[in-house]
Amino acid sequence: MKSHDFASLLCSRLCHDLLSPIGALNNGIELLSDEHDPEMRARCLDLLGESARASANKLKFFRLAFGAAGGFADEVDTREARVAIEGLFGGDGRIQLGWMVDEPTMSKSALKVLLNLVLLAGDALVRGGRLDVGAERHDDGLDIVIRAEGGRIVLDPELKKVLLGHTDEESIAPRAAAAWLIHSLVVEGGGEVQVADSEEGVLLFGASLPA
Template identity: 35%
Template sequence: MQKTNSDALDFRVMELIVSRLCHDLVSPVGAVNNGVELVDELGQDVLDDAMELIGQSARIASARLGMFRLAFGMAGSGSRVNWRDTRAAAQAYIEVGKATLDWPADSIPSEDASTDFLRYAAKLVLNAIVMTEEAMPAGGAIVVAVHDTGFTIAATGRTARLSDESQVALADRSGVDALTARSIHAYMVGHYAGLAGAIVSHGSEPAALGDGTQGERLSITARLEDV
């Protein structure tokens, strides 16, 4: 990924980001509405079940909003990003899915890291976490290590590999016309890596799972080009 001096996004990319956000939010928000309608129609007899549905759906919507606010919004930019909030948003996002997240509190860049990396590091890491979580449809474990010169994310599950379209989007070889809502996170990882002056690489290999069965480990690594 080549370093770029502009963080401006193509209009199609922005449309795909909005489409992806709406896709990820419409289901839990719709479930909240369904729970309310259920109580309206059937009354107190279904209150407990409806409240459970509403509560779980609201947690999912809140977790996704919190993650996307930092991954795409202004709150995730700049050298003064609150990394405690960043880690908490990532943890909440992963907890409502099928994976687990291990991101130590001290695994963050210091103030001595390069200005470009500090500006985009949070967005880069968060989009990479979403990308790796999606690469494990059956769930798995995600381990994050962030330092001053880049990061490594290791995802281990029954299957853990990037789709062909995500690999192409990550390398920015497809152009924006070939992007889809499913590959937009991979594209954004590459985009933010370019802005941060980092090179992103990935690879999958066989890995033993905790239950003794065979699985896969996907590694996403970013390192600064001048290191």
């Protein structure tokens, strides 16, 4: 896939994800301008605050997951990833988060793989549940494991095909931009992506990145 084609997919995905909270901000401002009841104005301000926080949390996450976060340094502090994940998925209590990453830093590409796998797993928890994030470094490289568990898990078959490289590059939809980025980064690094979704209520993603 050409770089400009992937950029278009990514832009479409970002616009889709940001449309809801930013649209809520716009609606809240319009309601506030027409509302004179103090109690309703207070409620409008609460909604505006929630939408603003949601937008900021999404942007912080996308900055790390898709952008050039960390400047020109090769390694990125994994605490930034944890904060971004907690902001995106841990704010409303719908998803419980487990963090099992002892490494203080990761390469930018490894961190992008981890964050994008978390994004796919979190999106699959349509009714909430638990999301565990793990990574372990060893002599041969780095292993990343993301485990999602919930009452209902929905993984788009197209995303699974893209993750595993079983698809035509030219037919990839914007919703699969994160999956394509994971596949590309892992394959370029000589690694492998694994998906296990045969157990009811459990979804496992794995990525092995050679040293």
